[in-house]
Amino acid sequence: MRKTKFAVEIGCSDGRCRVPAMEWAQQHLGVEFVDGLNLPGIVRHIAENIEPRVTVVREDLTFLVNGHSVDHVFIFDHSQCLGNPVPNPTHLKQIAKAVRRIASWRIARNVHGVWYSPQGLTGKGPWRSTPVSFAALFDDMPIPARVA
Numbered sequence: 001m002r003k004t005k006f007a008v009e010i011g012c013s014d015g016r017c018r019v020p021a022m023e024w025a026q027q028h029l030g031v032e033f034v035d036g037l038n039l040p041g042i043v044r045h046i047a048e049n050i051e052p053r054v055t056v057v058r059e060d061l062t063f064l065v066n067g068h069s070v071d072h073v074f075i076f077d078h079s080q081c082l083g084n085p086v087p088n089p090t091h092l093k094q095i096a097k098a099v100r101r102i103a104s105w106r107i108a109r110n111v112h113g114v115w116y117s118p119q120g121l122t123g124k125g126p127w128r129s130t131p132v133s134f135a136a137l138f139d140d141m142p143i144p145a146r147v148a
């Protein structure tokens with residue numbers, strides 16, 4: 001696989017996600033920089049195919065992937081979301097749907113899903129300072145890692 005410096009994050013605007021998203025990408029994808037497509041509650045819009053945002057994201061993603069030779073795109077979703085105030089299990093289902101939709105666009109080679117919750121998956125647990133890979137949590141719901 002070619003080594004590229006950039007990944008693209010598609011995630012919420014929430015400022016608590018910026019540093020964790022960048023650190024996750026640097027640690028797990030081996031990239032130096034993270035281009036962000038960030039809008040409030042964007043994961044729900046992609047999961048449920050809500051226009052006009054889906055088209056905007058698709059066009060901007062194409063631009064960034066081509067311009068920065070991006071191999072890895074990742075969804076970064078989180079708990080306590082102002083733009084998408086649904087229970088955590090709903091977020092996890094939305095991540096899976098959003099990852100599958102983005103993979104189906106065949107814009108980038110690899111599409112990942114990442115969940116970040118400062119309270120753990122139950123909302124009652126200890127602080128989880130490290131984001132977790134969605135695929136690692138849900139082996140029974142395989143993520144299409146390679147699409148091209």
Ligand SMILES: [Zn+2]
Pocket residue numbers: 012013014040041078080081082083084
């Ligand atoms: Zn949010």
